[in-house]
Amino acid sequence: MTSPLLASDPAAAASAAAPLLRVDDLHLTAGARELVHGVSFGLAPGEAIGLVGESGSGKTLTCRAILGVPPPGVTVSGGTIRLAGEDVAAYTRRQWDRVRGPRIAAVFQDPASYLNPSLTVGRQLTEVLRVKNGLHRRVARARAVELLASMGLHRPEHVHDQYPYELSGGMLQRVLIAIAVSGDPDLLVADEATTALDVTVQAEVLDLIATLRAERQLSLLLVSHDLAVVAQLCDRVVVLRHGRVVESGPTRQVLDEPADPYTRALVADHREYGLDRLATR
Amino acid sequence: MTAALEADGVEVWLGRRAKSRILDGVGLTARSGEIVGLIGETGSGKTTLARAIVGLAPLHAGTVRVDGTPVSGLRGAELRRFRRTGRVQYVFQDPLRSLDPDVTVLDSVAEGPAIRGDGRAADRRARAVAALEQVGLDPALGDRLPGRLSGGQRQRVTIARALAVDPRVLLLDEPVSALDAANRNHVLRVLDRLRREREVAIVMISHDLGSLAGIADRIVVLYRGRVVEEGPAARVLLEPEDPYTQRLIASVPSIDGPRPTYARSTR
Known part of the structure; x- marks a missing residue:
């Protein structure tokens, strides 16, 4: 299945190949009010992009439109979202069902609210594997345990049989990531996925995402209000403000030499407090 | 000391x-x-x-x-x-869940002084307005319900609530x-x-x-x-x-x- 171009020079192929995700002049509207005013960016296969901006910048809305689940009342009023070349605007529910899992998957801030509290986490993961991947019950269970193990969860057989309330926030987020990658997606969307976690657990989950990217050639769209989190994982950064892209570029360039005044303010705000300042105080 | x-x-x-x-x-x-x-x-x-x-x-x-x-x-x-x-005032971790969704910002901030029985309603409102100003919130937001505020604004309202009773000790659980x-x-x-x-x-x-x-x-x-x-x-x-x-x-x-x-x- 590998094209000769991909095999010979992945970097050239990434730029030459059709991008995995292409958002073009996206407008999102709630009633009479436009909230996102023409956002454009592309994501090449294997690439990681960070979507940053303050609350209200439209980063989560943009993400949810890409996932085909805009909040109630919000509609795409202009522009296109192309996933592997296909315009998702025309997608029927059945078509969405076909791409969610193998093409695109997501994790969010509050993992507990995405799990059924009355079913074991293994059962919920197994269900996805059976429905999405068509695995037989017994095979699905073995695959589920294997997935949980590869998320760095200790005693995965035991975790498989536990209920969400028995697991910590970090463990639940690993379970959600296991569910997200169970369909072997090309693109993982992570919206504030480590915001609610302790700093040590956050570091572990970011490490896990980095490992998954390397092992599975996973592309990543990371939404975060924390520039330091974006700096850990992303190749490029897209800065949103009031529903518009104010700047985008390679991560180091945007964070070290921000061109836009707003980006400069974001970086300055971030740097106003921090461990780095202690040494110089 | x-x-x-x-x-x-x-x-x-x-x-x-x-x-x-x-x-x-x-x-x-x-x-x-x-x-x-x-x-x-x-x-x-x-x-x-x-x-x-x-x-x-x-x-x-x-x-x-x-x-x-x-x-x-x-x-x-x-x-x-x-x-x-x-x-002693305690500011809880989740501002959305610690503010009554049906009570306006100003009434919520004035609640502490009201429970304590401070002065008249007008005095308590003045105190609430002062508390909002202290945390850098426009008192005009006082008429809003918590659901109509941003996360940062809500967090500041919970702090203003604590300040309205002039605490000696302030405990904050993950405020930022x-x-x-x-x-x-x-x-x-x-x-x-x-x-x-x-x-x-x-x-x-x-x-x-x-x-x-x-x-x-x-x-x-x-x-x-x-x-x-x-x-x-x-x-x-x-x-x-x-x-x-x-x-x-x-x-x-x-x-x-x-x-x-x-x-x-x-x-």
Whole structure:
């Protein structure tokens, strides 16, 4: 299945190949009010992009439109979202069902609210594997345990049989990531996925995402209000403000030499407090 | 000089079993005008300690003193009377869940003075407006319901609520972790001003070590219900002695680039 171009020079192929995700002049509207005013960016296969901006910048809305689940009342009023070349605007529910899992998957801030509290986490993961991947019950269970193990969860057989309330926030987020990658997606969307976690657990989950990217050639769209989190994982950064892209570029360039005044303010705000300042105080 | 807040030998058990101690002989002091950072992982007992201090978690042993007066033994009417003074205020972690969704911002902030029976309604409103201004919120927002505010604004409303009763001790549970940098800076500046201008003793629970580096005088590290390290903020954060503190600090992401482990596992 590998094209000769991909095999010979992945970097050239990434730029030459059709991008995995292409958002073009996206407008999102709630009633009479436009909230996102023409956002454009592309994501090449294997690439990681960070979507940053303050609350209200439209980063989560943009993400949810890409996932085909805009909040109630919000509609795409202009522009296109192309996933592997296909315009998702025309997608029927059945078509969405076909791409969610193998093409695109997501994790969010509050993992507990995405799990059924009355079913074991293994059962919920197994269900996805059976429905999405068509695995037989017994095979699905073995695959589920294997997935949980590869998320760095200790005693995965035991975790498989536990209920969400028995697991910590970090463990639940690993379970959600296991569910997200169970369909072997090309693109993982992570919206504030480590915001609610302790700093040590956050570091572990970011490490896990980095490992998954390397092992599975996973592309990543990371939404975060924390520039330091974006700096850990992303190749490029897209800065949103009031529903518009104010700047985008390679991560180091945007964070070290921000061109836009707003980006400069974001970086300055971030740097106003921090461990780095202690040494110089 | 007696500390504004002095907790000593605090033990909180889960049920009646001495084996499951959530807090095991924890001490915590905060002087007037001091900001103490309380750090530790989920389950280390940070929130339980704050709850024990305000009387929301039962102490199995130990004492809590406010301005030298023991408050941990108070029961019934005495406890209610103490609570009404508003001398110790607790700002909960989730502002959306700690504000009544059907009560306007101004009424919510004026509630503390109303419960205490301060002055007339007009005075209490004036006090609420002043509290909102103190946290940098436009008093015009006072007519809104909490659902119509941003996360950063809501967080400031919960702090304004606490300020309206002129507390001596302010306990804050993760006040900035979910905020973007501009809102975080604003909340941190508000806290810094409170300690300087009104000499409030502040205990701030946070896993955002960068924020604490900016404003805390001292840091206390809890691990599995015990204090494993404490000292001046710069010393604890720059030269941590305890292995757990070291791991905590090594986990902090930097805007300047990936930590070594990320670099290893990324392409």
